[in-house]
């Protein structure tokens with residue numbers, strides 16, 4: 001899975017990165033679905049240990065173009081995990097109150113606590129991408145944010161946070177098919193926003209902004225993974241496996257109790 005990890009300092013041009021690749025899993029959709037269930041169960045077990053050990057914090061950032069599959073990735077990877085151990089946050093357009101503060105204000109309060117996992121569905125990366133494409137702030141303002149973001153994430157990592165960032169990479173054709181599906185199926189209409197159609201016109205600008213954001217902020221402490229996401233099953237298995245491996249690497253153990261409960265008498 002290392003092939004999808006962006007090494008520090010490398011230049012990412014998303015136009016040259018495959019969104020179709022499926023080389024890291026030998027098997028088809030059915031095998032993947034079965035395997036994903038196993039991974040979700042393992043992640044649930046590892047989260048339980050993480051919570052009990054209270055030694056680390058885990059932050060997972062999900063980004064991607066509209067319809068890339070951020071929501072269903074969260075649903076299918078964490079559907080066995082105890083909700084008490086998760087803080088899942090969607091960052092949409094900032095409110096007036098949020099806009100009145102600095103852009104990391106609304107983000108920082110959701111950074112994970114000891115033993116916890118925070119999942120960001122969109123994140124502070126919107127503040128160097130959508131604001132750039134839609135010209136919501138001047139260039140000098142978003143340019144210097146790469147530096148802030150690296151420093152912010154470094155601080156979180158120094159304080160014991162494991163950070164994993166995933167860009168769900170789909171092609172423009174794949175997005176067309178998914179939007180068309182939402183148009184064709186009435187039960188999916190609610191998922192459509194007018195913005196999905198207007199933002200699609202800025203596809204190339206978004207790809208350029210994402211390429212630079214990823215290049216500028218993939219670090220050893222907070223790496224980006226660009227995950228081929230045209231196949232839904234493949235994207236989920238790849239992300240689940242990286243999360244499983246990262247949690248496993250923490251080696252969280254259940255702590256021994258502060259007293260010996262064997263032989264305790266209950267009255």
Ligand code: AMP
Nearest residue numbers: 091092093094122123126127130131195
């Ligand atoms: P959705 O995830 O489909 O509910 O859409 C959320 C929308 O909020 C997307 O269009 C994002 O680009 C937008 N959004 C998220 N964060 C920001 C931000 N910091 N500034 C402006 N728009 C944002």
Ligand code: MG
Nearest residue numbers: 066067193196
């Ligand atoms: Mg949307």
